[in-house]
Amino acid sequence: MSDGGQxxxxxxxxxxxxxxxxxxxxxxxxxxxxxALGGAFVEADDLHPSGNVERMRAGLPLSDEDRWPWLSKVCDTAMLRTPPVMVSCSALKQSYRNFIASLLPGVVFIHLTGPNDLIRERMASRKGHFMPVSLLDSQLSILEAPDESPTSHCLDITKPQMETVAEAISICRQHLEPPEVSGEAFTP
Structure with a gap:
């Protein structure tokens, strides 16, 4: 696991x-x-307009124009939840992440990544999802991995799922707990 520059x-x-x-x-x-953290969960896939879903189901990648209204709806939905809010969203380009960060104060990105063959295998084994395996290459081609920073982390998905979850919980807790200053709890 990379700690994202922490x-x-x-x-x-x-x-x-x-x-x-x-x-x-x-x-x-x-x-x-x-x-695990008693937070809210937002599934961005559930917020795609039907046109986006049909486009992907047909094996056609989404354009930026297809994504902007969807990303806005994802952020609007997240803002309606009680924090902490965990959002599952591709956020493949830096411009998408910048847009999300402009709408969601205090956002941290956790990039899940692994070997393309493993991802392809996982996609092929999913049942009932609108995203075909054939679109993986188009996603990989536009993916701009986040730079390491205090607000972005990278998680390797090749580990057992429970280990990945534990690492993700640890990352989130780092950001949920107030920092310590001189051995004493920080109070704003």
Whole structure:
């Protein structure tokens, strides 16, 4: 696991976006973390307009124009939940993450990543999802991995799922707990 450049800095967070290409386990991990921390969960896939779903189901990648209204709805939905809010959303480009960060104060991105063959295998084994395996390459081609920073982390999905969940919980707790200053709890 990369700690996303955490060097003792604690950035307070209200929202956590579990991001990455389809098939990396964003929904599974984000839901498990929300359950463990008593937070809310938002599934961005459920918020796609029907036109986007039909486009993807037909094997056609979404354009930026298809994504902007959807990302706005994802943020609006997250803002209606009581923090901490775990959001499962691809957020593949830096411009998408910048947009999300402009609407969700205190957002942290957790990039789930792994070998393309493993992701492809996971996608192929899913039942009833509108995203076909054939779109993985288009997602990989536009993916802009986040730079390491106090507000972005990377999680390796090749580990057992419960280990990945535990690491994600640890990351979220780093941002939910107030930083300590000189051995004493920080109070704003």
């Amino acid at each position: 060097t003792g800095q604690n950035v307070p967070a209200l929202f956590f976006v579990f991001m990455g290409v389809s098939g990396v386990g964003k929904s599974t991990i984000a839901k498990a973390v929300a359950d």
